[in-house]
Amino acid sequence: MHGSQSRCQTNLPHAVVGADCRDQDGRLATRTLAEETPVALAYNGTTLAVVMATPADLTDLALGFSLTEGIIAAPSEIEDLEIVRHGDSVELRMWLTCDRSDRLAARRRRLVGPTGCGLCGIESLADACPPVPPVACSLSLTADDVSSAVDALTAAQDINRATRATHAAGLYRPGSGLLLLREDVGRHNALDKLAGAMAAESVTGTSGALILTSRVSIELVQKAAAIGIGILIAVSAPTALAVRTATASGITLAGIARGSEFQVFSWPERITRRLKPTGTKQ
Helix, strand or coil, X not given: CCCCEEEECCCCCCCEEEEEEECCCCCEEEEEEECCEEEEEEECCEEEEEEEECCCCHHHHXXXXXXXXXXXXXXHHEEEEEEEEECCEEEEEEEECHHHHHHHHHXXXXXXXXXXXXXXXXXXXXXXXXXXXXXXXXXXXXXXXXXXXXXXXHHCCHHHHHHCCCEEEEEEECXXXXXXXXXXXXXXXXXXXXXXXXXXXXXXHHHCEEEECCCECHHHXXXXXXXXXXXXEECCCECHHHHHHHHHHCCEEEEEEECCEEEEEECHHHEECCCCCCCCCC
């Protein structure tokens, strides 16, 4: 949102809260929980979507959602952003430049999605699987890079370490490590927050690999393509449709990345395999 105005109330909900609980023996204890807040995304005075999200990095969420959903093409197309609390919920009020009005009208719908839901409110079957843009990628990783990226993401998840309840999305660059990371109770929100942070700092999708803590469904591949990601690595498995979509868009998709092991489902030439010692069966 270069040159735009961003205003935020200071009394927003906390991202984590303490809660009393009892252990298996009935002893009283205190547990840190991740907060889950209804967040409305409103454009030019009309609510387009409501997501359940962790109330942190909301400017990134507003910007990233707008980009990955195709509502804007650049941060400068958001002229004003106001973050307003309404009791236990939050509203992200955005005002767009005039040349975005037609795109907004075409996409206007009301969407109420539970945590982790990315397609609720789609009005036609064609809208669920639109063509994804082709992604050009010159980045390559080694097998050790994949392991290092997942380890770096895990180590940087402060909210999840405290709560064991959040997903994360990070951007990893070989030789530089983890460039950016965002967490949220929703996997789609985590990626949108990362996309917003990347746009705010002028970091392109071609500069690193996307690392996700969740399974990979088609919506995450669509969002990755929207921000120009060429390599996507996840700790869980992809769906079959996600693999077909990644293949069609030119995205290298690796999943089940845990420890030193992972599986590459599309465009494997961008990840060089780990050489086995001499005498070891291939």
